[in-house]
Amino acid sequence: MMKAKLMRFGLTGGPSYPKSLIVIIALVTVAAASLFAGARASAQQPAAITAQQGRNLPQGLYAIRNARIVTVSGPVIESGTIVVREGKIESVGANVTVPAGAQELDARGLSVYPGMIDLGTSLGLVEIEAGAPGTVDLTEVGDMNPNAQAIFGINPHTAHVTITRANGVTTVLSSPRGGIISGQAALINLDGTTPREMAVTAQAALVITFPRASAGGRRDFASTPEAASNLNEAITTRDRQVEQLRKLIRDAEAYGKAQDAYARDKSLPRPEQNVVLAALAPYARGERPIIVRADREVEMRAAISFAEEMRLQRPIILGGNDAWKIATFLRERNVSVILTGVLDLPNREDDYYDQLYANAARLSEAGVRFAISTGDTGAQVRDLPYHAGMAAAFGLPREEALKAVTLYPAQIMGASDRIGSIEPGKLANLVIADGDILEARTHIRHLFIAGRSVPLTNRQTELYQQFKDRK
Amino acid sequence: MRIEMRRTIAIVLALSIFSALPVLSTRAQRTQRGNQAPATAQAETLIRNATILTVSHGTLQNSDILIRGGKIVGIGQNLRASERARVIDATGKYVMPGIIDCHSHSMVDAINETTYSVTSMVRIRDVLNPTDVDLYRELAGGVTTLNVLHGSANAIGGQNVVVKIKYGRPVEEFIFPGAPPGIKFALGENPKRTNFPSPAGQPRRYPATRMGVEEVIRDAFTRARDYKRTWDEYRARLQRNEKNLIPPRRDLQLEPLVEILEGRRLVHAHSYRADEILMLIQLADEFGFKIRTFQHALEAYKVASEIARHGAGASIFVDQWGYKIEAYDAIPYNAAILVRAGVNTSINSDSNERARRLNIEAAKAMKYGDLSEDEALKTITMNPAWQLGIDARVGSIDVGKDADLAIWNGHPFSVYSRVELTFIDGEVFFDRQQDLARRADLERERATLEQAEPNRPPASGGSSPSLPRGRRPAYGHDDDELDGGNDQ
Numbered sequence: 001m002m003k004a005k006l007m008r009f010g011l012t013g014g015p016s017y018p019k020s021l022i023v024i025i026a027l028v029t030v031a032a033a034s035l036f037a038g039a040r041a042s043a044q045q046p047a048a049i050t051a052q053q054g055r056n057l058p059q060g061l062y063a064i065r066n067a068r069i070v071t072v073s074g075p076v077i078e079s080g081t082i083v084v085r086e087g088k089i090e091s092v093g094a095n096v097t098v099p100a101g102a103q104e105l106d107a108r109g110l111s112v113y114p115g116m117i118d119l120g121t122s123l124g125l126v127e128i129e130a131g132a133p134g135t136v137d138l139t140e141v142g143d144m145n146p147n148a149q150a151i152f153g154i155n156p157h158t159a160h161v162t163i164t165r166a167n168g169v170t171t172v173l174s175s176p177r178g179g180i181i182s183g184q185a186a187l188i189n190l191d192g193t194t195p196r197e198m199a200v201t202a203q204a205a206l207v208i209t210f211p212r213a214s215a216g217g218r219r220d221f222a223s224t225p226e227a228a229s230n231l232n233e234a235i236t237t238r239d240r241q242v243e244q245l246r247k248l249i250r251d252a253e254a255y256g257k258a259q260d261a262y263a264r265d266k267s268l269p270r271p272e273q274n275v276v277l278a279a280l281a282p283y284a285r286g287e288r289p290i291i292v293r294a295d296r297e298v299e300m301r302a303a304i305s306f307a308e309e310m311r312l313q314r315p316i317i318l319g320g321n322d323a324w325k326i327a328t329f330l331r332e333r334n335v336s337v338i339l340t341g342v343l344d345l346p347n348r349e350d351d352y353y354d355q356l357y358a359n360a361a362r363l364s365e366a367g368v369r370f371a372i373s374t375g376d377t378g379a380q381v382r383d384l385p386y387h388a389g390m391a392a393a394f395g396l397p398r399e400e401a402l403k404a405v406t407l408y409p410a411q412i413m414g415a416s417d418r419i420g421s422i423e424p425g426k427l428a429n430l431v432i433a434d435g436d437i438l439e440a441r442t443h444i445r446h447l448f449i450a451g452r453s454v455p456l457t458n459r460q461t462e463l464y465q466q467f468k469d470r471k
Numbered sequence: 472m473r474i475e476m477r478r479t480i481a482i483v484l485a486l487s488i489f490s491a492l493p494v495l496s497t498r499a500q501r502t503q504r505g506n507q508a509p510a511t512a513q514a515e516t517l518i519r520n521a522t523i524l525t526v527s528h529g530t531l532q533n534s535d536i537l538i539r540g541g542k543i544v545g546i547g548q549n550l551r552a553s554e555r556a557r558v559i560d561a562t563g564k565y566v567m568p569g570i571i572d573c574h575s576h577s578m579v580d581a582i583n584e585t586t587y588s589v590t591s592m593v594r595i596r597d598v599l600n601p602t603d604v605d606l607y608r609e610l611a612g613g614v615t616t617l618n619v620l621h622g623s624a625n626a627i628g629g630q631n632v633v634v635k636i637k638y639g640r641p642v643e644e645f646i647f648p649g650a651p652p653g654i655k656f657a658l659g660e661n662p663k664r665t666n667f668p669s670p671a672g673q674p675r676r677y678p679a680t681r682m683g684v685e686e687v688i689r690d691a692f693t694r695a696r697d698y699k700r701t702w703d704e705y706r707a708r709l710q711r712n713e714k715n716l717i718p719p720r721r722d723l724q725l726e727p728l729v730e731i732l733e734g735r736r737l738v739h740a741h742s743y744r745a746d747e748i749l750m751l752i753q754l755a756d757e758f759g760f761k762i763r764t765f766q767h768a769l770e771a772y773k774v775a776s777e778i779a780r781h782g783a784g785a786s787i788f789v790d791q792w793g794y795k796i797e798a799y800d801a802i803p804y805n806a807a808i809l810v811r812a813g814v815n816t817s818i819n820s821d822s823n824e825r826a827r828r829l830n831i832e833a834a835k836a837m838k839y840g841d842l843s844e845d846e847a848l849k850t851i852t853m854n855p856a857w858q859l860g861i862d863a864r865v866g867s868i869d870v871g872k873d874a875d876l877a878i879w880n881g882h883p884f885s886v887y888s889r890v891e892l893t894f895i896d897g898e899v900f901f902d903r904q905q906d907l908a909r910r911a912d913l914e915r916e917r918a919t920l921e922q923a924e925p926n927r928p929p930a931s932g933g934s935s936p937s938l939p940r941g942r943r944p945a946y947g948h949d950d951d952e953l954d955g956g957n958d959q
C-alpha cells in the first residue's frame with residue numbers, strides 16, 4: 001500500500017538511464033527491494049519504496065512513522081515521526097502530528113539515521129584507478145592548481161555514487177590530490193544528474209598538501225611531489241616549496257586588492273586577469289576554508305603557523321595520523337581534524353598496534369573537533385561506518401563515533417545548517433536501517449537524499465541479480 | 472584429493488605428536504635453555520564461561536575450553552582443570568578459532584621474482600622475516616595462521632609457505648607442521664605486466680596477453696610431463712634392477728610442477744576475470760591436475776558452477792573493487808553466490824593492514840547476500856583451513872584440534888569488538904592487558920634512546936637520520952607490488 005503511494009512521488013534522481021536500462025533497473029529494483037527489504041519477511045517490515053521513475057524535484061510531503069530516530073544532535077527517540085516537506089525535515093519527535101495529505105512510511109522495527117558524511121574522498125574524480133587513465137581526474141599537472149575545481153571533474157554517473165550511498169553514505173567532500181595546492185574540493189550529495197544538482201557547496205575548500213621532508217611513499221598522495229634521496233636535500237626541497245606557496249598566496253592577495261581597487265575606480269589602469277590568482281584570492285584573504293593534508297606533528301604545526309602568518313582561515317587538517325600527539329595544541333588553536341588513517345597501518349615499527357585505531361579517542365578526550373573519514377578515492381568510501389566502528393572499539397564512545405561521520409563533518413565544513421543530523425530545517429538526508437548503521441551486518445532498507453527516495457540498486461546489485469541463479 | 476587428504480591427515484597426526492613438545496616452551500625457559508624445547512607439554516589453560524563460536528558445531532553459551540599440551544582437550548560446561556592450570560574467566564566474552572588468512576605477503580623480504588614468467592623453483596620459505604612487526608598487529612586482530620604467497624607477477628610463481636604467527640620465535644617455529652606444499656599461479660593483468668612498466672632499457676617480458684599466459688602455463692606443464700616421464704622410466708628401470716643407469720638431471724623448475732601433476736602440491740591461482748578462471752580449469756583438466764584455490768577470483772560468481780565442478784575453492788576479498796580494470800566487475804555478493812554454489816570460499820586480506828580486521832570483512836558477507844553467521848565465520852576459519860590442507864588441525868574449536876584461538880571482548884562480527892588474547896598451540900602470543908602494561912616502560916626506553924648519540928639531530932652533531940617514510944594507507948594490495956610490499 002505504502003509502495004503505491006510513494007511510487008507516485010517518484011523521487012529518485014540519480015543518473016538518467018536509456019530506456020532499456022530503465023526496464024532492467026525496474027526489474028532489478030523490484031528484485032533488489034525484496035532482497036533488501038522483504039527477504040526476511042516479517043509482519044513488522046514496511047513495504048519497500050522502489051520508485052525509479054526519472055527525476056522529480058523534491059516536492060513530496062511525507063512522514064516516516066514508528067521509527068527509532070537517532071537524531072545525533074539530540075537524544076534518541078525510541079518511537080517517533082519525521083515529517084519531510086519539499087526535501088527538508090519539517091518536524092521530528094515522539095508526538096508529531098502528521099500533516100494532512102502526507103504520505104506515510106511505516107518504519108516500525110527500523111532505525112533512522114542522518115546520512116553519513118566522508119570528508120576525505122575524491123569520489124567522482126576516479127572511476128578505475130589503475131589501467132584506465134582516461135577515467136582518472138585526480139591530479140593536475142604542476143604543483144600549484146588553485147584553479148582546479150573538483151566540481152568540474154566529478155562524474156555524477158560514476159558507479160561509485162550509487163555503490164557508496166547504498167551503504168548509508170549520502171554526502172562526501174571530493175578533493176583533487178597531488179602537488180602542493182591540489183585544487184578546490186566540492187561537498188556533494190550522492191544524488192543528482194549534474195554536479196551542480198549534487199553540490200551542497202561547490203567550492204567548499206582549498207586543498208593544500210603541506211610540503212614535507214620525505215622520501216615519498218607507496219600510494220602516498222600526501223607526500224611531496226619531489227622525492228629526495230637524503231634528509232638534508234629533502235629539507236631544502238620542503239623549505240623551497242613552502243616559500244613558493246607563501247609567494248603565490250601573497251600574489252593572490254595582492255591580485256585581489258588590485259582587482260578591488262580597479263572595481264572601485266575604473267580610472268586606474270586595468271589589472272591583468274589571472275585565472276590561477278583569481279581562484280586563490282578568496283582563500284588568500286581568509287574568506288574560505290583551507291584544508292591541509294598533513295600527518296606528522298611537524299607538518300601539522302608548520303601548517304597551522306603558516307596559516308596564521310598568512311592570515312588564512314584556520315586550517316582543517318586532513319590526515320592527522322599523529323594528531324593525538326598534539327591534541328592539546330590542536331584544541332587550543334581550535335583546529336579541526338579529518339582523520340583518514342583509522343585503518344592505516346602504524347607507520348613506525350615502535351608504534352603501538354592500536355595507535356591509529358585509538359587516535360580518535362585521544363582527540364575526543366582532549367576536546368579536539370574531528371571527523372572520521374576513509375581517505376579513499378571512491379571505491380571503499382562505503383566502508384566509512386567501519387572506520388568509525390573501529391575507533392569505537394578502541395575507546396571512542398559510540399555516540400561520538402556516530403557523530404564523527406555525521407554531525408562533526410557537517411560542522412567542520414560549515415554545513416551543519418543543512419546536513420549532519422535529523423533536525424527541522426535540514427535536508428532530509430535519511431538512512432533507514434534494520435540496526436546500528438556502524439555495524440557491518442546491518443542492512444540499509446531505505447535511503448533519502450534531499451528528500452528524494454533513492455534506489456539502493458547499483459552496478460553491483462545488478463550483476464548479483466544477473467548471475468545469482470546461473471547454474 | 473581424498474588420497475592426498477588421507478596422507479595429509481597421517482602426516483599431520485604424526486607431526487602433531489612430535490610438535491606438541493616444542494610449542495609449549497615459555498619465554499623464561501627459552502632463555503635458560505636457548506631454544507631447546509622444554510618439557511612443559513602438559514601446560515594447562517582453562518577458559519571459563521565464554522560464548523564459544525565453534526564454527527563446526529554452532530555457538531555454545533556459558534561454556535569452557537580446556538587446553539592441554541597445545542591441544543583443545545575439552546569443551547563443555549563446568550570443566551575441571553588441574554591445580555597448575557591457568558584459569559581465564561571469559562564471562563561475557565567470545566572465543567573463536569584463530570583466523571586463517573589464505574593470502575598474505577607478511578614477513579617476506581621479497582614478494583616477486585619477476586625476471587621469468589615461470590619461477591616455480593623459488594621459495595617464499597627462504598625469505599621469511601619473523602621480526603616483521605605487522606605480524607604482531609595481525610595477532611592483535613585474532614589471526615593465527617597465514618598462507619604466505621609469492622606475488623602475482625608470473626604466470627607460474629614461487630612456492631608458498633603456511634605459517635603460524637609465533638611472533639618472537641625463531642623462523643623455524645613458524646612453519647605449519649605438515650601443511651601440504653603449494654605454489655602461486657597468476658592470470659590476467661599482473662603476469663602480463665599491464666600496470667607495471669619494464670625496468671628502463673629492458674624489453675617487455677613475455678607474455679603480454681592472456682593468450683600468452685595460457686601458453687606459458689601449457690608449455691611449462693608440457694615440459695613437466697616429459698620430465699616426469701623421464702624420471703618414471705628411470706625409476707621403472709631401477710625397479711627392474713637394470714645396471715649402470717644414469718639418473719636424469721634434476722630440474723628445480725619442473726619438480727614442483729611434477730608434484731602438482733601427482734596431486735602433491737596445491738595450486739593457488741591469482742585470477743580476476745571469469746574467462747581466465749575457465750581457461751585454467753580447462754587446462755588443468757586437460758593435464759589432469761586440480762586447482763586448489765582461485766585467489767581473489769573477483770568474477771568467480773559468473774562461473775561459480777564450473778568452479779564447484781572442478782572442486783576448487785575460492786579465496787576472495789569481500790568487497791574490494793574498481794582499483795583496476797579487471798576489478799571493475801567485482802561485487803560484494805561474490806561470497807554468497809559461491810557459497811550457495813557449493814564452492815569452498817574464504818575471505819583473505821592480501822594486505823598486512825586488512826589482515827587485522829578480517830572479522831569485519833567476514834561480517835560483511837552476512838550483509839551482502841545474507842550468508843548465515845556460521846557460513847560467514849567459516850570463510851575465515853574452516854574454509855581457508857581446507858584450502859590449505861590443514862583442516863584436520865585448525866579452523867574450528869573441536870577436541871583434538873590445535874589450541875589456536877582468540878578471546879574477544881564482544882562478538883567478533885561487531886565493529887565494536889576487539890581481541891583480548893590470542894593463543895597458538897595453547898600459548899598466548901597476544902595479550903592486550905600485557906601490551907598496555909608494557910607501554911610506560913617502552914616510553915621511558917624510547918626517551919632514553921632518543922637522547923643517545925646516534926639519534927641526535929644533525930644540528931647537534933649526530934649523523935643524518937634516515938628519511939621518514941610515507942603513510943601506510945588502508946586498501947592496498949600487496950600482491951601487486953613489485954617487491955617489498957609496504958616497505959619502500
